[in-house]
Amino acid sequence: xxxxxxxxxxxxxxxxxxxxxxxxxxxxxxxxxxxxxxxxxxxxxxxxxxxxxxxxxxxxxxxxxxxxxxxxxxxxxxxxxxxxxxxxxxxxxxxxxxxxxxxxxxxxxxxxxxxxxxxxxxxxxxxxxxxxxxxxxxxxxxxxxxxxxxxxxxxxxxxxxxxxxxxxxxxxxxxxxxxxxxxxxxxxxxxxxxxxxxxxxxxxxxxxxxxxxxxxxxxxxxxxxxxxxxxxxxxxxxxxxxxxxxxxxxxxxxxxxxxxxxxxxxxxxxxxxxxxxxxxxxxxxxxxxxxxxxxxxxxxxxxxxxxxxxxxxxxxxxxxxxxxxxxxxxxxxxxxxxxxxxxxxxxxxxxxxxxxxxxxxxxxxxxxxxxxxxxxxxxxxxxxxxxxxxxxxxxxxxxxxxxxxxxxxxxxxxxxxxxxxxxxxxxxxxxxxxxxxxxxxxxxxxxxxxxxxxxxxxxxxxxxxxxxxxxxxxxxxxxxxxxxxxxxxxxxxxxxxxxxxxxxxxxxxxxxxxxxxxxxx
Amino acid sequence: xxxxxxxxxxxxxxxxxxxxxxxxxxxxxxxxxxxxxxxxxxxxxxxxxxxxxxxxxxxxxxxxxxxxxxxxxxxxxxxxxxxxxxxxxxxxxxxxxxxxxxxxx
Numbered sequence: 001x002x003x004x005x006x007x008x009x010x011x012x013x014x015x016x017x018x019x020x021x022x023x024x025x026x027x028x029x030x031x032x033x034x035x036x037x038x039x040x041x042x043x044x045x046x047x048x049x050x051x052x053x054x055x056x057x058x059x060x061x062x063x064x065x066x067x068x069x070x071x072x073x074x075x076x077x078x079x080x081x082x083x084x085x086x087x088x089x090x091x092x093x094x095x096x097x098x099x100x101x102x103x104x105x106x107x108x109x110x111x112x113x114x115x116x117x118x119x120x121x122x123x124x125x126x127x128x129x130x131x132x133x134x135x136x137x138x139x140x141x142x143x144x145x146x147x148x149x150x151x152x153x154x155x156x157x158x159x160x161x162x163x164x165x166x167x168x169x170x171x172x173x174x175x176x177x178x179x180x181x182x183x184x185x186x187x188x189x190x191x192x193x194x195x196x197x198x199x200x201x202x203x204x205x206x207x208x209x210x211x212x213x214x215x216x217x218x219x220x221x222x223x224x225x226x227x228x229x230x231x232x233x234x235x236x237x238x239x240x241x242x243x244x245x246x247x248x249x250x251x252x253x254x255x256x257x258x259x260x261x262x263x264x265x266x267x268x269x270x271x272x273x274x275x276x277x278x279x280x281x282x283x284x285x286x287x288x289x290x291x292x293x294x295x296x297x298x299x300x301x302x303x304x305x306x307x308x309x310x311x312x313x314x315x316x317x318x319x320x321x322x323x324x325x326x327x328x329x330x331x332x333x334x335x336x337x338x339x340x341x342x343x344x345x346x347x348x349x350x351x352x353x354x355x356x357x358x359x360x361x362x363x364x365x366x367x368x369x370x371x372x373x374x375x376x377x378x379x380x381x382x383x384x385x386x387x388x389x390x391x392x393x394x395x396x397x398x399x400x401x402x403x404x405x406x407x408x409x410x411x412x413x414x415x416x417x418x419x420x421x422x423x424x425x426x427x428x429x430x431x432x433x434x435x436x437x438x439x440x441x442x443x444x445x446x447x448x449x450x451x452x453x454x455x456x457x458x459x460x461x462x463x464x465x466x467x468x469x470x471x472x473x474x475x476x477x478x479x480x481x482x483x484x485x486x487x488x489x490x491x492x493x494x495x496x497x498x499x500x501x502x503x504x505x506x507x508x509x510x511x512x513x514x515x516x517x518x519x520x521x
Numbered sequence: 522x523x524x525x526x527x528x529x530x531x532x533x534x535x536x537x538x539x540x541x542x543x544x545x546x547x548x549x550x551x552x553x554x555x556x557x558x559x560x561x562x563x564x565x566x567x568x569x570x571x572x573x574x575x576x577x578x579x580x581x582x583x584x585x586x587x588x589x590x591x592x593x594x595x596x597x598x599x600x601x602x603x604x605x606x607x608x609x610x611x612x613x614x615x616x617x618x619x620x621x622x623x624x625x626x
Contacts, residue, residue, distance in 0.1 A: 040614055046543075046622035047597065075626070123626030143618040167608030169557055178608065219599035221613055237603045244574045246538065247625040295566060313625065322603055327566055328582075331574045331600070332535045355625045356538030358574035358598040 007036045007139075007209040008416055010200055012146050012222065014039035015048055015122070017382025017401035017408075018215030019129045022138050023062040024409020030416070032137025036207070037130075038200070042143030045075075045126030048217070049359040050398060051243055052308045052315045053080060053274050054120045058402035065136045066129075070115060070269055075125025077310035078261065078272025079104045080117035086277040086343075088305065090284075092467030093343035095275070104262070104271050119272050119308045119315065120398070121247070149226055149378070150199035150206045154191045157204075159184065164192065164225035193227040196376035196422075210421050211412045212378040215405065218360045218397075220384035228380050229370035237322040239368045239386075241361040244335045245306075245317030248351040252312050258347070259309050270311060276395070277305035279318070280463035281337050282329070283499075289328025296326035298501060302459045305338050307347065316348055319361065319395075321454070331358075361397065362386040365450050366443050373434060374426035381408045389442050391449040391521055400439045407433040452517035457505050461495055462514070465506075468495070535576045539594050547619040552592045553612070554601070560609035561588035568604035577601070596621050 008030050011018045014037050022037050041047035054076070059069050070076060081104035086095040101107025105115045134140050148161040168178040181189060199208035214222050223229050256263045256270070264270030282301050290297040302324040308315045318338050320331050338344060364386035373380055381387075382401035389396050411429035415421045434440060452458070468491045473484050482490070496503045504510070547553070554577075561567075561580065570578045575596045579589045597620055602612035614620070 040617050041622065042618045043622070045626060046624075047620070049623055049626045121625045123623045126626070145614055145617040147613065162611065162613055165613070166611040167605075169608070219597075219614075240600075240603050242572065242574065242598060242600050322572060322600065325568070325571055327568070327571055330535075330571055330576070332538075332576065335574075353538065353541065355541050355623060356535075356596075357542070357623055357626075358596050358600070360599050360603070 005208040005210055008034035009211045009412055010209040011037045011213040011215055013215035014044045014130050015217055016398050017405040020402040020405025021213050021381055021409045022133055023065055024406045025413055026136055028410055028413030030413055036139040038141045038144045040145040043127050044130040044142045045123040048122035048126050049357045050122050051306050052119050054118045054398045055396045056399035058399050065132050073125055073128045075121045077119045079115045079269045080274045081271045082273040084275035087463035087466045088277050088341050089280045089464045089467045092471050094466050094470050119310050121310055146200045148201035149197050150201050151195035152198050154195055156201045165221055197378040210416055214380040214384050215382050216384045218362050218383040223380055223384050228372055239364050240322050241319045241363050242322055242331055243317055243319045243361050244358045245315055246353050247313045247315055247355040248348050249313045249354045250351045255309050272309040275307040278458055278463050279303045279305050280460050281341055286326055289326055293327035299326040300459050301325050301334055303334055362388050363390050366447055373431045374423045376423045377421050379408050379426055379430050381405050387439055391446040448520040455514055457514050461502050461506055464495055539575055543622040545619050546593050547615055551616055553615040554592045555611040556590040557609045558588040560607045564607050569601040572600040572604040
């Protein structure tokens, strides 16, 4: 093996995508001391955050390094065998609840009976993964932020890395907004965007390698700066979600009891519950806001709620589509309103908040993917590449991150062995494998689901209609009863009267349209 | 001025939540977000104010005449960079070892 470069591969970011890439490289025969993983968190995992469910068994591929990760990893909290979907309005909550013996491997003959979902807390998980990487002989460095990549034939001191992502201070507002990088000399920009990447620059020092792996996560500066994703230079709020989450300590026994969870024993991890919710909690808040800020009148925030049980704590939070946020509403207030909904308040009652956090989540779908996943000497994996899947029934990014890391690792090892790490060679291996994998196939298949998910009705009248109808159908207060159909139509009529946007949205065609869109889920 | 908002039955201060996070705040000269507050004067929507989950941006919503930004409370989510279409927000991650550290994630 030639030793011209310091490393064979440098992985930026020690999250799931980065760790999977590093482990896969190792598995493919690259020596551990030829792989460097850097992360800006110190300790590693300190910058990472998730809502929290890891789907699938992608980590099994690295059993030789991770051992019995289900039981040993401190951040892998509970095995989910209990899933709920709910519709919440200010008063009513309707849940559809499923308990599946095959999900925790204790039953089921027709479905594969194996544990396939875990609630995770990333700070602990990633710290543990980093430990395992070091044990396997991989170089891991914590507390290091990389803002510049080394490009062949280009002096890294000839430009300021920050200029690549900064807006231009002197020009344009609104749509005409310009970027500093546009005023840099064309040749320089061309080199930055199309030159061969050959390492990283850290504190003015260059570390060279054959392939750089960008696994920075959802808010990736390097992806923007080095032009994997030119759209990020434009405003990308259309496709960005903000997650706000609190970790609330309830204690293990209380969680086992409150959510009916198996407490766990030596062979079987504790079981847990995962819940995703459609919310219509923000009518009054939005209307108040419109009075003060009439610019965004008629706009309701599109929010979804989530609630997951960890071993000692619960993760409770919302996801806000940034585009839909009306003026006058703070995102943290949206979260507080969610927490105050009676059904949610009852679940976290007596708990102590131990952490508050926020994180962006790319929901790009196929239409907004980076325009390239590789460059000469570099690839991008995981959330940095926007590989997050959401269709309303499931939202998952971590298994995609692991899978894309795995594919990248295999591809890079092959390209290094062949002595060709050009974009074309990496494309022929990594991008091709990615496009053939379930990640892309899922994104393609569920492309129409976005239309359903973004339908304003889901955030206003659907949870109201379902909640109120159920409320009336299930209740007996000594009055004459009507069939469910009649109650539904009556509730619809009332809701239509109450609100102008309802009147339009809830006409028969509106409801049929939503139903038709919904069948694509 | 306070960040306390009345919502439904209770009042809440977002800074309580931030008090639970570990911060190692860098010096001013290395601030990871720089806001050109002159541009904010012309801004009609203040989407950074509404989007930021950590209330780092305070402006007309708090009765202020000028944008008041503090990077110290930032939880590094990147929302403000996405929301600002005035070219006022220059965003980067904090230097290695600085900024927030989640203990749970």
